[in-house]
Amino acid sequence: MDIKNLILDQLREKRIVRASDIIQLTGLSRVYVHRFFRELLDEGKIVLIGKANQAHYLFAGTDEAEKKVKVYRVHRLLQNINLREDIVLEEIKKGSAIFDEISSNTAGIVAYAFTEMLNNAIEHSKSKAIDILMVKTPEHIRFDVSDRGIGIFKNIVEKKGLNTQLEAIQDLIKGKQTTSLAFHSGEGIYFTSRIADYLDFRSFQKRLIFDNVIDDIFVKDIKRAVSGTKVSFTIRLDLEKTLTDVFNKYSDDSFEFSKTSVKVKLFREGVEYMSRSQARRIAVGLEKFKVVELDFNGVETIGQAFADEIFRVWHAQHPDIRIVPVNAGENVIFMIKHVIPDLQLVNNL
Numbered sequence: 001m002d003i004k005n006l007i008l009d010q011l012r013e014k015r016i017v018r019a020s021d022i023i024q025l026t027g028l029s030r031v032y033v034h035r036f037f038r039e040l041l042d043e044g045k046i047v048l049i050g051k052a053n054q055a056h057y058l059f060a061g062t063d064e065a066e067k068k069v070k071v072y073r074v075h076r077l078l079q080n081i082n083l084r085e086d087i088v089l090e091e092i093k094k095g096s097a098i099f100d101e102i103s104s105n106t107a108g109i110v111a112y113a114f115t116e117m118l119n120n121a122i123e124h125s126k127s128k129a130i131d132i133l134m135v136k137t138p139e140h141i142r143f144d145v146s147d148r149g150i151g152i153f154k155n156i157v158e159k160k161g162l163n164t165q166l167e168a169i170q171d172l173i174k175g176k177q178t179t180s181l182a183f184h185s186g187e188g189i190y191f192t193s194r195i196a197d198y199l200d201f202r203s204f205q206k207r208l209i210f211d212n213v214i215d216d217i218f219v220k221d222i223k224r225a226v227s228g229t230k231v232s233f234t235i236r237l238d239l240e241k242t243l244t245d246v247f248n249k250y251s252d253d254s255f256e257f258s259k260t261s262v263k264v265k266l267f268r269e270g271v272e273y274m275s276r277s278q279a280r281r282i283a284v285g286l287e288k289f290k291v292v293e294l295d296f297n298g299v300e301t302i303g304q305a306f307a308d309e310i311f312r313v314w315h316a317q318h319p320d321i322r323i324v325p326v327n328a329g330e331n332v333i334f335m336i337k338h339v340i341p342d343l344q345l346v347n348n349l
Contacts, residue, residue, distance in 0.1 A: 003036040011059055018056045042198045042234040044135055072097045072136040080130050085118040086313045098136045105242050109195055110141050112243055116188035117145045117231045119276055125149030127228055140236050148228040151203040169208050169219055188277040194246045198234040202226045243284050274303030279310045287318050297327040307339045
């Protein structure tokens with residue numbers, strides 16, 4: 001039985017549907033039925049009106065729904081030429097009310113997840129255009145990032161030498177990988193999948209769904225194949241967990257760092273800090289300090305993306321905070337100077 005289509009059919013017939021209507025028609029449990037209502041909400045097809053016993057659902061986008069629910073929506077079709085995810089995010093913040101009147105915690109989570117998912121599409125999809133949609137309702141924020149590129153599962157199959165897209169999905173779920181590919185299509189996705197309420201990847205004939213509300217992961221077939229990749233992320237506005245909570249819970253030894261009131265040190269010898277994902281994780285919480293000291297002792301090299309994210313992107317967002325790199329070897333110095341030529345470095349402390 002296709003519960004989602006049943007809900008949509010009932011809406012077409014009755015205009016208003018309650019969970020109890022579907023429970024009565026199917027005999028299924030309330031928890032199971034609510035899962036399909038939540039999927040339709042996350043997909044932006046329906047809206048929830050009222051709470052508790054008064055809760056009912058309408059088709060999204062109708063005049064009645066718009067009058068009853070304050071919805072903010074941003075849609076952009078982006079050309080993937082010199083595209084930067086941080087600039088796209090800033091344009092959304094300045095040009096819409098999506099980030100207005102939400103907590104700094106929620107805003108930080110959405111910003112992290114959006115830039116990670118858009119960066120994946122920019123760097124790996126090989127798509128000429130990327131479609132983004134971001135929606136805020138009174139209950140949640142959702143965004144979609146869609147491309148017509150190689151497809152996330154197919155890309156992993158080719159880069160990792162796997163046999164099937166199911167093997168790629170299994171590899172992706174692990175999150176903790178060691179190749180440079182992992183830093184882009186593993187780390188960012190891994191942590192985004194832990195912080196989301198609902199994260200859905202659709203590519204060709206497969207869907208990978210992380211549902212943290214019920215703490216489960218699903219893999220489903222798609223009847224109508226998706227060209228490229230579509231990523232959908234949803235988070236409640238009243239979310240209590242933080243990015244720091246998630247990073248601390250799932251971080252492994254490759255990303256150890258310690259913090260004092262003025263210092264951050266990278267301790268793990270031999271680790272290469274290459275990606276924006278790593279840089280964003282290290283930067284979480286640093287906005288609390290006036291001076292951030294990054295100690296590169298034992299770090300052989302860093303990537304251009306890592307350096308750019310820390311020393312240009314993050315610093316541009318926090319211009320009053322001083323970043324001081326110390327004990328950097330010539331490889332690290334070269335990459336930092338490549339990004340910020342006039343930055344002062346301190347060595348041999």
